[in-house]
Amino acid sequence: MSDRESGQVFSWRKTADDRVFIDWHGRTVTVLAGIDAGRFLSRIAGADSATAQGLMARATGNFRRGNEGGR
16 A cells, blocks of 8 residues: 555654654655754654644645645
């Protein structure tokens, strides 16, 4: 099953120096550090899968215009 079919197009990982990398289809699109990383981690901690995908989409910034969907 593809990422799009499963609804899981975003993923994230935290590094030892408390930076957060957000990936879209396996490619890093955003890196959060400092206050932004802490805020993201606190919000995503209790989020379900759909909410987590929305948080990651908003954190990237380029996915706010609705142009990330397929045509």
